[in-house]
Amino acid sequence: MKLTLKKSLGAHDGSVWSLSVKKNEITGHPLLLASGSSDKQVKIYSLTSDNYDLYETLDSSVHRKTISSVSWRPNTLNEQLILASSSFDTTTSIWGKEPTDSDFELLALIEGHENEVKSCQWSHNGKYLATCSRDKSVWIWEADEYSEEFECVAVLQEHDQDIKNVAWHPEQLMLATSSYDDTVKIYIPYEDDWECVSSLEGHEGTVWCSAFEAGLNTDSTRLVTCSDDSTLKIWEMIHDGTDDNEGQIWEVQSQLPDYVHSRQIYSCAWNDKNGLITSTGADGKLVVYKEKGQRGSGEWDVVAELYDAHNEYEVNCVIWINENTLATAGDDGSINVWSLSD
Amino acid sequence: MSDFINENPNVLDEAQLPTRNQDNDNDHYDVFQFQQSQHDNNGLCSLMASKRLSYILQDAQNDNTSSSILEDIDSMSQLIHLQSDFKNQRQASMDLDISMEDETEERQKIDPQEIYDLIAHISDPEHPMSLGQLSIVKLEDIKISDETDSPETRMKDLVIQITPTITHCSLATLIGLGIRVRLDRALHPKYRPTIILKPGTHQSENQVNKQLNDKERVAAACENEQLLNVIRKMLSTCK
Numbered sequence: 001m002k003l004t005l006k007k008s009l010g011a012h013d014g015s016v017w018s019l020s021v022k023k024n025e026i027t028g029h030p031l032l033l034a035s036g037s038s039d040k041q042v043k044i045y046s047l048t049s050d051n052y053d054l055y056e057t058l059d060s061s062v063h064r065k066t067i068s069s070v071s072w073r074p075n076t077l078n079e080q081l082i083l084a085s086s087s088f089d090t091t092t093s094i095w096g097k098e099p100t101d102s103d104f105e106l107l108a109l110i111e112g113h114e115n116e117v118k119s120c121q122w123s124h125n126g127k128y129l130a131t132c133s134r135d136k137s138v139w140i141w142e143a144d145e146y147s148e149e150f151e152c153v154a155v156l157q158e159h160d161q162d163i164k165n166v167a168w169h170p171e172q173l174m175l176a177t178s179s180y181d182d183t184v185k186i187y188i189p190y191e192d193d194w195e196c197v198s199s200l201e202g203h204e205g206t207v208w209c210s211a212f213e214a215g216l217n218t219d220s221t222r223l224v225t226c227s228d229d230s231t232l233k234i235w236e237m238i239h240d241g242t243d244d245n246e247g248q249i250w251e252v253q254s255q256l257p258d259y260v261h262s263r264q265i266y267s268c269a270w271n272d273k274n275g276l277i278t279s280t281g282a283d284g285k286l287v288v289y290k291e292k293g294q295r296g297s298g299e300w301d302v303v304a305e306l307y308d309a310h311n312e313y314e315v316n317c318v319i320w321i322n323e324n325t326l327a328t329a330g331d332d333g334s335i336n337v338w339s340l341s342d
Numbered sequence: 343m344s345d346f347i348n349e350n351p352n353v354l355d356e357a358q359l360p361t362r363n364q365d366n367d368n369d370h371y372d373v374f375q376f377q378q379s380q381h382d383n384n385g386l387c388s389l390m391a392s393k394r395l396s397y398i399l400q401d402a403q404n405d406n407t408s409s410s411i412l413e414d415i416d417s418m419s420q421l422i423h424l425q426s427d428f429k430n431q432r433q434a435s436m437d438l439d440i441s442m443e444d445e446t447e448e449r450q451k452i453d454p455q456e457i458y459d460l461i462a463h464i465s466d467p468e469h470p471m472s473l474g475q476l477s478i479v480k481l482e483d484i485k486i487s488d489e490t491d492s493p494e495t496r497m498k499d500l501v502i503q504i505t506p507t508i509t510h511c512s513l514a515t516l517i518g519l520g521i522r523v524r525l526d527r528a529l530h531p532k533y534r535p536t537i538i539l540k541p542g543t544h545q546s547e548n549q550v551n552k553q554l555n556d557k558e559r560v561a562a563a564c565e566n567e568q569l570l571n572v573i574r575k576m577l578s579t580c581k
Contacts, residue, residue: 015561038561065562065565066561066562066565068558088561088562088565115562116562118558134559134562162559164558180552180556205552206552206556228556263534264557282534282557283495283497284495284497285495307494307495308495308496308497311496312495312496312497312530312531312532313531314534314557331531332531
């Protein structure tokens with residue numbers, strides 16, 4: 001397969017750290033792309049045409065420091081658009097726009113973390129927002145339907161070091177957190193609380209990011225993780241722990257091909273339709289992997305790779321826009337849109 | 343200010359720090375070629391001569407066994423004369439290099455000496471001396487990846503090992519951060535500095551190394567005004 005640059009958006013005056021795609025709730029078509037940057041701005045681009053026009057720049061006076069992460073709320077009422085953006089200034093802001101509004105408005109500013117918020121993400125059902133920080137804690141917030149009231153329902157302090165990323169399962173209430181302590185922890189709701197049910201240990205460096213495989217009707221739950229140690233691992237839950245209360249057991253099912261990346265891998269994403277995985281990082285490489293044969297075989301091939309995806313700059317984030325389109329965010333301040341073809 | 347204990351045996355005088363004259367790499371050739379292409383007919387012959395002679399001089403300086411060339415006093419004075427020409431021309435080509443960069447984003451190869459010159463004059467946060475004087479940074483501990491290592495990418499790895507003055511130096515991270523900020527500001531982004539403590543020189547080596555090379559932590563630190571002021575002060579002595 002082949003990766004071709006479709007469009008480069010000179011979006012920001014600083015490193016772009018995070019991207020998020022808003023899809024149409026009914027058709028699943030991509031609508032909007034949000035980005036967060038060191039320039040303290042959040043920009044939103046339209047995905048409904050190949051022009052990728054700038055849709056809106058959010059009020060940049062709200063955050064005093066780098067925007068580390070952006071996430072669209074799924075499952076909102078009446079075509080309402082809701083975006084969360086977290087910042088190194090310790091806060092997370094919530095923005096909303098009704099179809100009748102002309103601009104996004106600040107709906108809420110969530111405070112609680114002691115220092116930089118590194119990542120935020122909405123759960124698949126739009127009910128919860130998870131945030132994590134250098135203060136070693138993960139907070140789970142329950143949002144009201146207007147995204148104006150946020151109640152903290154759990155503060156999870158399982159990690160020994162700062163937490164780089166939070167990632168929800170795309171179809172169930174399961175959360176994975178990646179950390180500077182080289183581990184990934186898995187949490188599920190338990191009675192009125194949230195419980196850490198597993199710690200995934202195996203990486204030999206900071207784990208930067210993780211992504212669950214989509215699909216509930218399959219017999220396994222899998223997670224891909226990427227790390228400072230230049231490797232990607234695929235973990236499989238081999239015991240769900242619901243019967244014996246012993247917690248979940250996860251094992252490394254496979255390691256994606258070695259020596260593909262030569263430096264830190266900052267970001268990975270699992271396509272929810274075709275099962276392809278993509279990764280990128282400090283070596284500027286953009287890579288796509290495909291599982292050999294049947295789903296679950298655990299053997300992966302590199303099917304596309306590309307050097308210098310953002311010229312000589314590092315790449316901080318990669319996401320799937322749809323089955324054959326990817327977007328990457330780099331230290332050069334740009335967002336690149338890539339098409340993947342046979 | 344703590345008492346000054348330097349476990350590095352030598353505190354160097356500014357004048358003792360290694361400079362361009364002493365380095366022995368071959369990158370000059372590129373610089374000269376570059377300049378030639380800019381000024382085709384401008385003093386080409388003397389340029390070639392000075393280049394050749396500067397190599398001889400370097401050989402002489404770096405290899406004691408070939409010192410016979412220096413026995414001839416006449417040739418030595420000639421060499422010194424040409425050496426100063428060489429330096430002037432190099433300076434001119436470096437200036438050109440920088441102006442070219444603005445237009446084309448192309449940049450010539452750099453060598454460890456250039457990296458050293460960028461960071462050796464950073465002030466120590468505790469002592470009224472530079473990192474070069476305290477031998478916290480040393481020319482021989484700066485390595486740049488060879489172009490042939492990774493032909494597919496334009497990125498170049500740069501590894502700088504720093505030697506803290508004492509093994510429990512609480513400011514090792516700050517020193518490393520100062521070096522990183524200096525390089526991030528001065529170098530083309532294709533250079534990827536990895537800053538590590540020289541093995542065995544610090545009791546929290548792994549911890550410090552991990553912090554110094556975590557881009558997110560470095561980015562967050564650089565948004566901390568207090569810390570940034572300290573770094574600004576450290577960098578104010580850079581030339």
